[in-house]
Amino acid sequence: xxxxxxxxxxxxxxxxxxxxxxxxxxxxxxxxxxxxxxxxxxxxxxxxxxxxxxxxxxxxxxxxxxxxxxxxxxxxxxxxxxxxxxxxxxxxxxxxxxxxxxxxxxxxxxxxxxxxxxxxxxxxxxxxxxxxxxxxxxxxxxxxxxxxxxxxxxxxxxxxxxxxxxxxxxxxxxxxxxxxxxxxxxxxxxxxxxxxxxxxxxxxxxxxxxxxxxxxxxxxxxxxxxxxxxxxxxxxxxxxxxxxxxxxxxxxxxxxxxxxxxxxxxxxxxxxxxxxxxxxxxxxxxxxxxxxxxxxxxxxxxxxxxx
Numbered sequence: 001x002x003x004x005x006x007x008x009x010x011x012x013x014x015x016x017x018x019x020x021x022x023x024x025x026x027x028x029x030x031x032x033x034x035x036x037x038x039x040x041x042x043x044x045x046x047x048x049x050x051x052x053x054x055x056x057x058x059x060x061x062x063x064x065x066x067x068x069x070x071x072x073x074x075x076x077x078x079x080x081x082x083x084x085x086x087x088x089x090x091x092x093x094x095x096x097x098x099x100x101x102x103x104x105x106x107x108x109x110x111x112x113x114x115x116x117x118x119x120x121x122x123x124x125x126x127x128x129x130x131x132x133x134x135x136x137x138x139x140x141x142x143x144x145x146x147x148x149x150x151x152x153x154x155x156x157x158x159x160x161x162x163x164x165x166x167x168x169x170x171x172x173x174x175x176x177x178x179x180x181x182x183x184x185x186x187x188x189x190x191x192x193x194x195x196x197x198x199x200x201x202x203x204x205x206x207x208x209x210x211x212x213x214x215x216x217x218x219x220x221x222x223x224x225x226x227x228x229x230x231x232x233x234x235x236x237x238x239x240x241x242x243x244x245x246x247x248x249x250x251x252x253x254x255x256x257x258x259x260x261x262x263x264x265x266x267x268x269x270x271x272x273x274x275x276x277x278x279x280x281x282x283x284x285x286x287x288x289x290x291x292x293x294x295x296x297x298x299x300x301x302x303x304x305x306x307x
Contacts (some may be wrong), residue, residue, distance in 0.1 A: 027051075027083040034077035035070045035089060043070055043089065051083035056091055063095030063150055095150035101299035102145035103138050105258050105272040108159050111138050114299040115155055123154030127161040130216045131170050135162035139216070146301065164218075171225070173215035174208045175268055176286075179229045182208060191223060197231035203286055205232050209265045228265075242307065244270065244285050244293060250278045255297045259283060261307070263291035 030050040035043045040056065047054050065071045071092040075081060101118045103111035112122045133139055140158045143149050164170055169189060174182050179195065186193045198209055207230040213223065248255060259271040259281070270283045270293070285293075285307070295303040 029080050029082055030085075032073075032075055032077055032079045032081055032085075032087060035073045035087065036077070037065055037069045039069055040089075040091065043087075047087065052081065053084070053086040055086050055088050057088045059091045059093050061094065061096045062092045065092035065094075067092055067094030097148045098151050100141070100143050100145055100147045100149055100155055102258065102296045102301060103141055103155075103157065103299045104145070105133070105269070106138050106256055106299060107136050108138060108157070110256060111141075111157060111299070119151045120149065121152060121154045123156040126156070126158045128158050128216065129162065129164035129168060129170060129218075130160040131163060132173050132215055133160040135160055145299070169219040171211070171213045171215055171217045171219055171223075174211050174227065175215075175265075176203070177208050179206045179208060179227065182211075182225075182227055186225060189219070190221070191219070191225050194224070194226040196226070196228045198228055199231040201230035201232055203230040203232065205230055242285050244283050244307070246281045246295060248275055248277055248279045248281075248297075252277050256299070257281060258296040258299075260294045260296070261285060261291055262294065 028051075030052060032052065033046050033050075035046065038046070040054070044054055060071055062071050069092050070089045072090045074088045075085075098119050100120065101114045103114050106114065108125065115122055128139055130137075130139055137160045138157050139160050142156045143153075149155075172185060174185075182193055201207070201209055203209065208227050209230060210228040212226045213219065219225075244259070244261075246257070246259065248257065254274050254276050257271065257273060257275050257279075258269065260267055261270050270285060271281060275281065291307045293305045293307060294301055295305075
């Protein structure tokens, strides 16, 4: 009886195995399509009519394929498989990204070093005259600082060429200066100035809050100049006048320190210079509601403080 049962069991096993193999081999064959750079949903639309399955098995960073698109597949495109086969894919997470450092105000050589340290490359370097920045200092960058960019991307810079030659007129920086300074300059340049007033400003009356054009913009003979000044009556209370204090940590090497204040009137630089470890920096500042200060060391934002 045992022998008979064993024979029956063996027969059943081989019959089942033969039936399954037959069912598999009776399935039609299909050619695996190229799924590279396609989204998962688009890949499913291609595979469904072929009765081929899809399985995501992992992700990788890659600048060669758009984010969320298929980077690689197994089996590869062109492989002949039977229906029911599962195609395994790796999906792209896009290129690895880094934050562009702040290099405005740095010498060009220092700016290039900062970019390399951030795994970025120096792109085109232009030059523009400037009344604000010494020759060789970075005036602007593209992309701007704190922008998320792909690793090894290029950052284009504009560097100061120093003061302009005779015959080239640039807009001076009048922010936080007096309206009398603007009027005296405009009279000498033969330009009219449109003046608006902000009565809510905490700054002393007549202080320039905003200006147009921006500093260092080249001016035509018919340029339109406009400023907004504080309309506050009387002197600003002592509470509005503060001294911002910052102290560098001991040890290490000299650091390029840049201190910027941001308020409702925009962003302006309070300090920019090379300082030794342990140096103390005190800069006077008048505060407008909601202002905060950003501190950059060697182009990297290291601290923010509300005022």
